Amino acid sequence: MPEQALPVIWYVLWVVLWVVYFVLDSKTLGLGTLFPFLARNEREEAALQEAVGPFWDGDEVWLITAGGATFAAFPLTYAVMFSALYVPFFLLLFALFYRAVGLEFMSKVKDPGWHNAWRWAFTVASFLVILLLGVAFANLFYGLDFDASGNKTTLFTLLNPYGILGGLTFVTLALLSGTIWGAFKVSGELEKRLEGYAHTLWVVALALFSIYMVATANRASHLLANYNQVPVLYVIPALALLLLLLVKPLLSRGAQLGAWLATSGTIALLLVTGFVGLFPNMLYSRTAPEASITAYQAAASPLTQTVMLGVALALVPVVIGYQFWAYKKFSERKIDVEEAKGYGA
Amino acid sequence: MPNQLVVDLSRLQFGLTAAFHFIFVPLTIGLIILVAVMETLYRRTKDEMYREMADFWGKLYAINFVLGVVTGITMEFQFGTNWSEYSKFMGDIFGIPLAIEALLAFFLESTFFGIWFFGRERWPQLRALSAWMVALGTNLSALWIITANGFMQHPVGYKIVEIDGRKLIHLENFWEVFFNPNVWWMLVHTILASYIVGSFFVLGVSTYHFLKGVSGRKREFFERSFRLALTMAVLATLLTAVTGHFQGVNVARTQPATAAAFEGIWEGGKGVPFHLFSIPVPSQEKNILECCPIPYLGSLLYTNNPFGEVKGLKDFPAEDRPPVAVVTWTFRLMVGLGLYFLAVAVYAWWKYRKGGLEALERSPKLLKALLYTIPLPYIAAWLGWGAAEFGRQPWAVYGLMRTSEAVSPVSVGDVVFSLVGLTFFYGVLIVADIYLLSKFAKEGPHLEEAPGKGISGRPVEA
Numbered sequence: 001m002p003e004q005a006l007p008v009i010w011y012v013l014w015v016v017l018w019v020v021y022f023v024l025d026s027k028t029l030g031l032g033t034l035f036p037f038l039a040r041n042e043r044e045e046a047a048l049q050e051a052v053g054p055f056w057d058g059d060e061v062w063l064i065t066a067g068g069a070t071f072a073a074f075p076l077t078y079a080v081m082f083s084a085l086y087v088p089f090f091l092l093l094f095a096l097f098y099r100a101v102g103l104e105f106m107s108k109v110k111d112p113g114w115h116n117a118w119r120w121a122f123t124v125a126s127f128l129v130i131l132l133l134g135v136a137f138a139n140l141f142y143g144l145d146f147d148a149s150g151n152k153t154t155l156f157t158l159l160n161p162y163g164i165l166g167g168l169t170f171v172t173l174a175l176l177s178g179t180i181w182g183a184f185k186v187s188g189e190l191e192k193r194l195e196g197y198a199h200t201l202w203v204v205a206l207a208l209f210s211i212y213m214v215a216t217a218n219r220a221s222h223l224l225a226n227y228n229q230v231p232v233l234y235v236i237p238a239l240a241l242l243l244l245l246l247v248k249p250l251l252s253r254g255a256q257l258g259a260w261l262a263t264s265g266t267i268a269l270l271l272v273t274g275f276v277g278l279f280p281n282m283l284y285s286r287t288a289p290e291a292s293i294t295a296y297q298a299a300a301s302p303l304t305q306t307v308m309l310g311v312a313l314a315l316v317p318v319v320i321g322y323q324f325w326a327y328k329k330f331s332e333r334k335i336d337v338e339e340a341k342g343y344g345a
Numbered sequence: 346m347p348n349q350l351v352v353d354l355s356r357l358q359f360g361l362t363a364a365f366h367f368i369f370v371p372l373t374i375g376l377i378i379l380v381a382v383m384e385t386l387y388r389r390t391k392d393e394m395y396r397e398m399a400d401f402w403g404k405l406y407a408i409n410f411v412l413g414v415v416t417g418i419t420m421e422f423q424f425g426t427n428w429s430e431y432s433k434f435m436g437d438i439f440g441i442p443l444a445i446e447a448l449l450a451f452f453l454e455s456t457f458f459g460i461w462f463f464g465r466e467r468w469p470q471l472r473a474l475s476a477w478m479v480a481l482g483t484n485l486s487a488l489w490i491i492t493a494n495g496f497m498q499h500p501v502g503y504k505i506v507e508i509d510g511r512k513l514i515h516l517e518n519f520w521e522v523f524f525n526p527n528v529w530w531m532l533v534h535t536i537l538a539s540y541i542v543g544s545f546f547v548l549g550v551s552t553y554h555f556l557k558g559v560s561g562r563k564r565e566f567f568e569r570s571f572r573l574a575l576t577m578a579v580l581a582t583l584l585t586a587v588t589g590h591f592q593g594v595n596v597a598r599t600q601p602a603t604a605a606a607f608e609g610i611w612e613g614g615k616g617v618p619f620h621l622f623s624i625p626v627p628s629q630e631k632n633i634l635e636c637c638p639i640p641y642l643g644s645l646l647y648t649n650n651p652f653g654e655v656k657g658l659k660d661f662p663a664e665d666r667p668p669v670a671v672v673t674w675t676f677r678l679m680v681g682l683g684l685y686f687l688a689v690a691v692y693a694w695w696k697y698r699k700g701g702l703e704a705l706e707r708s709p710k711l712l713k714a715l716l717y718t719i720p721l722p723y724i725a726a727w728l729g730w731g732a733a734e735f736g737r738q739p740w741a742v743y744g745l746m747r748t749s750e751a752v753s754p755v756s757v758g759d760v761v762f763s764l765v766g767l768t769f770f771y772g773v774l775i776v777a778d779i780y781l782l783s784k785f786a787k788e789g790p791h792l793e794e795a796p797g798k799g800i801s802g803r804p805v806e807a
Binding site for chain 1: 411414459460463506766
């Protein structure tokens, strides 16, 4: 295998890991953001908790794996990315704590103060996780502020209009994913209500997605270079839009799983669109493009990348296998709101 | 040269987050084994009480599990956020075990925890399997994180390369990294220490209920839990001491300065004695107090040979010595606590074997001692980890990279922000965790009055 191939293979795997994480966790983060507005009583809360309870942790491991794989396969990217985005990553960490603990703790004690505090912790934290990740990745595509002398990116430079728009687009897609997933998992009146939310959110998601695409073409034109060179790549964003357009008819026909998969496809292809534009850069510098860090520069030694490739080829199919099995097993029948236990003590 | 304040604050932050993570990890490693044993006994005997035991202890496990997960992410993130120079230098090797840990251990642990926790009513036949899968994942996680740490303690299987004027570590032999001699004793020692944490937790909660004068099925419930945990405690305390010795020999071989600091040995030589008590003062390069020397024991402990040669701290330049006083005290206190655990476990076991639970209940002092011992294994685990990590100083990677060179080029303000945030948010979590654990532990299980009704007839607890 030519040595230049390894960094490219790992770039692809790197993208896959982030994409899988975004797709899987979007449903929990979306449901979490809307949690207090979706559930009208304890039983409904328990049902929604069960809709994501068995999965959120395994889903979050894809984030940890994406981080670990960046560390192993592209140490330079890991070091620069995590230290340049210091404050946002710590905010993300704080939000990740409370999303998880809020979900599991809120029903453990029958006390309204306790319940409310952890429920809102879960809600606010879920929103912040997806917003921060959305803003971070929109900025990753847009370009960060660093040059040969060091990092100049701060939380405030990340909060530029393009970054915020990207963040909101990911938030809306996560809300759509969460409500559709919820409808797929539960039954009865709650299911109908979730479907109603999904129909409304779809309109907002479609609008934001379109604006974000137009903004990308106009404000982040460096991303278009690869596309203009290989125009067939334009299929990727087109497919993302097509899948999003399909969500509504699928939902109307009661194909909830299909609608969720289509939403997930949009989330995945939206990210792929950005990563394809970014390649071969991993960290693009807006202020000094020549200081950008490419996959070739950031790559670990060929031996490390080969070892890691062997590990990934051996283990990832196994992981996908039993995770898929767990998802299937829990989808054998819908959650009955009256029988749901959630995390209750 | 990086700002010294950033170095100090980053070290403080790393120590704080690791210590916080290390509250939850040892308990999850130890407790899940007991839960899995209970599930297996349930599967074998169909005795409902074993299922109730797994549910109750599993509920306490679950509360810790989620906190172990969230605090673990901080550990991974920090290498990039706070120690980016370290990550650039070491990423080629250090990232591998971290990535494998996620792929091999975390996925197993989290997926099967979901199946165990949410599926135990629906698929009783999967209970034991999923509990063992979680246990396997949790224990494998320790293997890979200690492989990563082992490289920092004793780098092997690498070469130094220069790229664009920067020195980097590159992997030369993965198997050498994996079979690092410094890893395996440390791994077994750490896992066994976690079993001590888990077993003393169950012993303590059970004795709380004995002290309250529990009766009937509940008494049997806690007696069975107590018996399982006692067996584990006796085995784990014995084996922890044995593996600790071998790890000590390893440290003396691979990090002689650290071993010398453990015992406060300033002058090296052959046939060194062991002092039961000593107070080292680094500024004077000697121990101001040394008491009760046992001839040749120092050499025996570190070389397996009473006449073996042990290096002294003075054999190393002052800037390459670890903070001697901290290392001596953390190490000594850990050993002392370990011997106490061994004594109390063996004593309780002997008493229980001789006279059963009644004999134990006739000595409330022993029961109280066991109850108040709950936090001590945590402290011992912290001390042991502290001895290893302080002992490695001033190196981030032993002999290759100093801690002061490893830090990120971030501002003091950034580190203060994260440190304050972590302290505050962790503070809230720890209060909530202790509150929940003690609430559920004190409440005890909700047992059926008439056992054997089977799963469907029973009110569900999660």
